[in-house]
Amino acid sequence: MTTVHVHAxxxxxxxxxxxxxxxSSALPxxxxxxxxxxxxxxxxxxxxxxxxxxxxxxxxxxxxQGVTRVWLPIPSVNTDWQKSLESSFSSNGKTELTDDNQYGxxxxxxxxxxxxxxxxxxxxxxxxxxxxxxxxxxGHNISEDAATLKYxxxxxxxxxxxxxxxxxxxxxxxxxxxxxxxxQKIYDWIVANTYREPKVRGCxxxxxxxxxETGNLGxxxxxxxxxxxxxxxxxxxxxxxxxxxxxAPSAFGYRxxxxxxxxxxxxxxxxxxxxxxxQGWVAMDPADVAKVMRLExxxxxxxxxxxxxxxxxxxLFGGWEGNWMAYNNAHDVNLPxxxxxxxxxxxxxxxxxxxxxxxxxxxxxxxxxxxxKEIKA
Numbered sequence: 001m002t003t004v005h006v007h008a009x010x011x012x013x014x015x016x017x018x019x020x021x022x023x024s025s026a027l028p029x030x031x032x033x034x035x036x037x038x039x040x041x042x043x044x045x046x047x048x049x050x051x052x053x054x055x056x057x058x059x060x061x062x063x064x065q066g067v068t069r070v071w072l073p074i075p076s077v078n079t080d081w082q083k084s085l086e087s088s089f090s091s092n093g094k095t096e097l098t099d100d101n102q103y104g105x106x107x108x109x110x111x112x113x114x115x116x117x118x119x120x121x122x123x124x125x126x127x128x129x130x131x132x133x134x135x136x137x138x139g140h141n142i143s144e145d146a147a148t149l150k151y152x153x154x155x156x157x158x159x160x161x162x163x164x165x166x167x168x169x170x171x172x173x174x175x176x177x178x179x180x181x182x183x184q185k186i187y188d189w190i191v192a193n194t195y196r197e198p199k200v201r202g203c204x205x206x207x208x209x210x211x212x213e214t215g216n217l218g219x220x221x222x223x224x225x226x227x228x229x230x231x232x233x234x235x236x237x238x239x240x241x242x243x244x245x246x247x248a249p250s251a252f253g254y255r256x257x258x259x260x261x262x263x264x265x266x267x268x269x270x271x272x273x274x275x276x277x278x279q280g281w282v283a284m285d286p287a288d289v290a291k292v293m294r295l296e297x298x299x300x301x302x303x304x305x306x307x308x309x310x311x312x313x314x315x316l317f318g319g320w321e322g323n324w325m326a327y328n329n330a331h332d333v334n335l336p337x338x339x340x341x342x343x344x345x346x347x348x349x350x351x352x353x354x355x356x357x358x359x360x361x362x363x364x365x366x367x368x369x370x371x372x373k374e375i376k377a
Contacts, residue, residue, distance in 0.1 A: 043252045043311035045131035045321040047081070052128050052375040053247050053325060055264075059349055059368040061112065061119040066354030068093075068112040071335050072123045073327040073346055076106035077242070081283075082326055083128040091121035098336050105328035105346055109336055126375070127325045129247075132283040134318035136180070142280030144238075149275060152238035156331040158205070158344045159226060161234040164212045169231035179237060179276040183284070186231045187317050190286040191304060193217055194224045196294035202361040203268055206241075206344050221270040222345060224287035229272050238275040239284075243347035244326040245269065247372040251321065254312070256295045257288060259323060264370040265363040268347045269324060285316040 055075075061068050075084035076099070089095065093112040099105055112119035155161040172189040176182040197218030204223035208230045211217055217227075225241060232239035246259030246267040259267040272284040292312045293301045304313040333343040335350065340357040343350065348360035349368045358366050 040307050043315050046133050047131050050128045050130050053372050054126050055372045056124045057370045058122045066114050068353040070110045070351040072108045074106040075125050075127050076328050077326040081132050085126040087125040089123040100333050103330035105330035129322040131322040132319045139278045149238045152240050153233045159230040165230050166234040169234045183274050187286050190228050191289050196290040221287040225270050225272040232274050240329045242271045242326045242329050246324045248323040256291050261372040283320045289313045
């Protein structure tokens, strides 16, 4: 059995400054009886105190078939809102710390021999996170390398920036002149025109061209926030998805914006960032607005003016709560040593054996567990 400790600050990164510089909690008493308006809610995350979490992913291959390969994402983001610290792991397979060789998305690769009857791997990563929020009344003299900004306007296989994507974005930003105005109009367009579709598996696929061409604008975070990112890129705003995991309950009592630390299966969540002149890399999450509208209350809320939705809609344009950690911002991920196809993104444990790729969206069949523990100072 192998046990290894590594320090995340020494991680290799492919592009300077582009590793993304940028238990449900008790709810307040709310009367949802017909004709009664919901109690006013608060959602005002502000940067300040850092929180430290240990996140553990355990994989047990119940029915191995031939040689089995496993890839686990490791937090690889170091910014003013997250510090990816040390990781440790143990396994009865052959282990290798590696990355995707493009975006700097770090991962643990484990290969199990055909003779291994009970393959397992356990990975624990420590991260520090804090809330994000922008003071829109204050300008900031924040610059970014021109090549970096250009990089984050390029298309990917699932994020084309021409055709219907560009047309939709161009129509959405009509009348806007500044970067902030353009981002606001695209954000508002996503909130107004898309919706959370609970039947979508996992976090969705993020195929934004198909969404727009078919008019099927229901999805989850990897669909809706990818649409925001693709539309921003198509009109020259550098933007990127940030793939991660909710690790704790919301401090503001929002059930749907919480993670249950005891069991984080299904807690994966994709967010977004956009680079705005005068502000730098800014947090965005229109997909979580859609989630609150659809799922936070017994009834599907159809307006952002609702007392439950309004504070979330306002805060997630420029901020987010630090009960979430980021893994990476990688697209078109070629997993080292994989025989299966590349991934559109990488925030789920992934495995394959002689029968093919296992279903990352079925953790009980796969089988894996994810949990988190907050480390108090």
